Amino acid sequence: MYLKLAWRNVWRNRRRSLITIASIFFAxxxxxxxxxxxxxxxxxALSTTMSLSGYIQVQDTAFWDEPILDNxxxxxxxxxxxxxxxxxxxxxxxxxxxxxLVAHDSLSKFSLLYALVxxxxxxxxxxxxxLDSGSLISDEDEGILIGAGMARYFDIGVGDTLxxxxxxxxGASANGNxxxxxxxxxxxxxxxxxxxxxxxxxxxxxxxxxGVVTSLNVYPxxxxxxxxxxxxxxxxxxxxxxRLMTWKEMMPELVQAFQADTGGNxxxxxxxxxxxxxxxxxxVLMMTAERMYEFGVLVSVGMxxxxxxxxxxxxxxxxxxxxxxxxxxxxxxxxxxxxxxPIPMTGGAAESMKEYGFEAIIQGSISPDIFIADAGVVLLIxxxxxxYPAIVISKLNPVKAMRx
Amino acid sequence: xxxxxxxxxxxxxxxxxxxxxxxxxxxxxxxEEGEFTAIVGPSGSGKTTLLNIVGGLDTSSSxxxxxDQTDITRLPENKLIDFRLHHIGFVFQAYNLIPVLTAKENVxxxxxxxxxxxxxxxxxxxxxxEEVGLSDKMDKRPNELSGGQQQRVAVARALASKPRFxxxxxxxxxxxxxSTGDLLxxxxxxxxxxxxxxxxxxxxxxxxxxxxxxxxxxxxxxxSDVRQG
Ligand SMILES: Nc1ncnc2c1ncn2[C@@H]1O[C@H](COP(=O)(O)OP(=O)(O)OP(=O)(O)O)[C@@H](O)[C@H]1O
Ligand SMILES: [Mg+2]
Numbered sequence: 287m288y289l290k291l292a293w294r295n296v297w298r299n300r301r302r303s304l305i306t307i308a309s310i311f312f313a314x315x316x317x318x319x320x321x322x323x324x325x326x327x328x329x330x331a332l333s334t335t336m337s338l339s340g341y342i343q344v345q346d347t348a349f350w351d352e353p354i355l356d357n358x359x360x361x362x363x364x365x366x367x368x369x370x371x372x373x374x375x376x377x378x379x380x381x382x383x384x385x386x387l388v389a390h391d392s393l394s395k396f397s398l399l400y401a402l403v404x405x406x407x408x409x410x411x412x413x414x415x416x417l418d419s420g421s422l423i424s425d426e427d428e429g430i431l432i433g434a435g436m437a438r439y440f441d442i443g444v445g446d447t448l449x450x451x452x453x454x455x456x457g458a459s460a461n462g463n464x465x466x467x468x469x470x471x472x473x474x475x476x477x478x479x480x481x482x483x484x485x486x487x488x489x490x491x492x493x494x495x496x497g498v499v500t501s502l503n504v505y506p507x508x509x510x511x512x513x514x515x516x517x518x519x520x521x522x523x524x525x526x527x528x529r530l531m532t533w534k535e536m537m538p539e540l541v542q543a544f545q546a547d548t549g550g551n552x553x554x555x556x557x558x559x560x561x562x563x564x565x566x567x568x569x570v571l572m573m574t575a576e577r578m579y580e581f582g583v584l585v586s587v588g589m590x591x592x593x594x595x596x597x598x599x600x601x602x603x604x605x606x607x608x609x610x611x612x613x614x615x616x617x618x619x620x621x622x623x624x625x626x627x628p629i630p631m632t633g634g635a636a637e638s639m640k641e642y643g644f645e646a647i648i649q650g651s652i653s654p655d656i657f658i659a660d661a662g663v664v665l666l667i668x669x670x671x672x673x674y675p676a677i678v679i680s681k682l683n684p685v686k687a688m689r690x
Numbered sequence: 691x692x693x694x695x696x697x698x699x700x701x702x703x704x705x706x707x708x709x710x711x712x713x714x715x716x717x718x719x720x721x722e723e724g725e726f727t728a729i730v731g732p733s734g735s736g737k738t739t740l741l742n743i744v745g746g747l748d749t750s751s752s753x754x755x756x757x758d759q760t761d762i763t764r765l766p767e768n769k770l771i772d773f774r775l776h777h778i779g780f781v782f783q784a785y786n787l788i789p790v791l792t793a794k795e796n797v798x799x800x801x802x803x804x805x806x807x808x809x810x811x812x813x814x815x816x817x818x819x820e821e822v823g824l825s826d827k828m829d830k831r832p833n834e835l836s837g838g839q840q841q842r843v844a845v846a847r848a849l850a851s852k853p854r855f856x857x858x859x860x861x862x863x864x865x866x867x868x869s870t871g872d873l874l875x876x877x878x879x880x881x882x883x884x885x886x887x888x889x890x891x892x893x894x895x896x897x898x899x900x901x902x903x904x905x906x907x908x909x910x911x912x913x914s915d916v917r918q919g
Contacts, residue, residue: 287799294790294791295790298789579785580785580789583780583782583786583788586747586780586782587774587775587800587803587848588771588772588803590772590803591771593803685742685747688782
C-alpha cells in the first residue's frame with residue numbers, strides 16, 4: 287500500500303517526474319560511458335603491459351636488485367604444472383629476460399632478449415597479430431624474431447642472420463648467430479628497436495643454463511584476486527630464496543599514473559553527481575513544499591511522521607530507480623559497441639599511448655562494477671536528499687501546515 | 691457518560707507581550723457520549739483553537755482535556771499521534787483526502803494505519819461509503835468528486851477508525867446549501883442510529899438550528915450552552 291501510494295505520488299506531477307528521471311538518466315548515461323571508456327583504456331593498457339610481465343612474477347630474491355641470469359631460478363616442469371593447477375591460475379609461463387649485444391655487419395646495438403616458450407605465449411603476447419613479415423617461431427626453433435625497429439636499424443629482414451654476444455650462466459660466454467624467422471611490431475619505438483624473441487630451449491642452450499629462467503610469469507583468471515592468488519602460490523613455493531611480486535609492487539609508477547588519471551575523472555563525476563543531487567533535491571523540495579497541507583492532514587488523523595518520511599523516501603527511490611534503470615539500459619549497448627569496436631586514437635594522445643607501449647585505441651569496458659558504482663552513488667544521493675523532508679516532517683506542526 | 695471533560699483551558703498567544711492574544715480564557719465544557727454539539731461564535735472567538743486543543747493537534751497554555759480519563763495535554767507527541775488515530779475522528783474544512791487515493795482507499799487508509807486485517811477493512815469501508823451514500827463512487831479519486839461528496843468521504847474516513855467522537859471544524863463552510871443539508875442529514879443519522887458523538891464548529895444558521903446542543907464562544911469564553919430539539 288505504501289509502495290502503491292508512493293508510486294501514484296510519483297506520477298502526480300508527471301512532467302516534473304519525467305524531467306527528474308531524465309536528468310538521472312543522462313547523468314547515469316554519461317557517467318557510465320565515461321567510466322567505460324576510461325576503465326576500458328586502462329584495462330587494455332594494463333593487459334598489454336601485463337602480457338609482457340605477467341600479473342605476478344616468481345623470481346629469485348636477488349633478481350630484483352640485480353637482474354642477471356646468474357640470479358635466475360632453476361625450475362622443473364613439475365613445479366610449473368603444480369602452480370598451473372592452483373585455483374584462479376590461467377597461465378604460468380617461463381621466461382628469460384636479459385640484455386645482450388647484437389651485431390650485423392659492422393653495426394651493433396644493445397638488445398632486450400626475451401626467451402619464452404612460443405607455444406605458451408603466442409596467444410598471451412598476441413604475436414600472431416603483430417607479425418610484420420616472415421613467420422612465428424616454434425618451441426624447438428633455432429631461429430629468432432626481432433622488432434621492426436631493429437630490422438630497420440640493421441636494414442635486415444627474414445632470412446638474414448644476427449649475432450648475439452652476451453654473458454651465459456655462471457661465467458660461460460654466450461655468443462652465436464641466429465637466423466631471423468620473423469619481424470614483429472611490438473610496443474614502443476624504443477622497444478621495437480631493441481627486441482629479440484627467442485625460444486626458451488634455444489636460449490638455455492645458448493647461455494649454458496639448462497632449466498634456468500629469470501622469472502615465472504603468472505596470469506590469473508580474475509585479476510582482482512591478485513593477493514589471494516599470490517598467497518596460494520607462496521604456499522606451494524615456500525622457499526626463502528624465492529620471491530613473489532605482483533605488478534603493483536613491480537610497477538608502482540603505473541599504479542600512480544592510473545590513480546592520477548582516474549583522479550581527474552572523480553572530480554568530473556562528482557560534479558555530475560552534484561548536478562543529479564541538486565536535481566533530485568529540487569524535486570524533493572517541491573514535492574515536500576506543495577504537500578504540507580496534506581502532510582498536516584495525515585499527521586492529524588494519526589499517521590506517524592516516520593511512516594510519512596518512508597513514503598517520501600520510497601517516492602525518490604522510485605524516481606531514481608527509473609532513472610538508473612533507463613540510464614543503464616541505454617548505456618549498455620553503447621558500451622558494448624565500443625567494447626566490440628574500439629575507437630582508434632589520433633594525434634598527441636595516440637603518440638603518448640604508443641610511447642608507453644600501449645595500443646592507441648580506446649576500448650569500452652563493460653565491467654559490471656561501473657553500473658553498480660553508479661547505481662550506488664545515486665542511491666547514496668537519494669539517502670542524503672531525503673534527510674531534508676525527514677526533518678521537515680519531524681518538525682511539522684499539523685495546525686500550521688493546514689492553515690492556508 | 692462524559693467522553694470529554696475540558697477544565698479551565700486557556701490558550702494565550704505571545705504571553706506577556708503587547709500583542710498578547712487570549713484565544714481561550716478558561717473554558718470548561720463536558721461532552722457526553724452521543725451528543726451532537728455545535729460550537730458557534732463570531733470570527734476569532736476561539737472555535738478552531740478549542741477544537742484543535744480537544745483533538746490533540748494544538749497545545750493549551752493551561753488546563754486539562756480528559757478524554758476517557760486520559761489527560762491528553764500530558765501525552766507526549768508520539769503517544770498523541772496514536773491517541774488521535776485510535777480515539778478521534780477528524781473532518782476538516784476542505785482537502786481532507788489524499789488526492790492519489792480513491793474514495794475507498796482514503797477511507798481504508800486509516801484502518802491500514804491501525805493495522806486492521808484486510809477483510810475487516812474492506813467490509814467496513816464498503817459499509818461506511820454506503821452509509822454516506824457513495825456506493826457508486828468508491829473507486830473515484832477526490833478530484834472526480836464534488837465538494838459535498840468529498841466531505842462525505844471525509845466523514846466516512848473519520849468513522850472508519852471507530853473513534854470515541856468526531857471533531858469537525860466548519861465541515862460545511864465550503865459547501866452549497868444542498869450539500870450542507872445532505873452532509874448534516876448523514877451526520878445526524880449516524881448520531882441517532884449509531885450513537886456517534888459529533889462536535890463541530892459552524893457559522894451557518896441552518897446548521898446551528900439542527901444541532902442538539904449549541905455552545906457559544908465569545909472572546910475565548912463560553913457565553914451560552916443550550917440544548918435544543
Ligand atoms: N497561531 C496563532 N498566532 C496568534 N494568534 C492566533 C493564532 N491562531 C489563532 N490566533 C488568534 O486566536 C483567536 C482565536 O482564533 P480562532 O481561529 O480559534 O477563531 P475562530 O473562532 O475559529 O474564528 P473563525 O470563525 O474565523 O474561524 C483569534 O484572535 C486569532 O487571531
Ligand atoms: Mg476557525
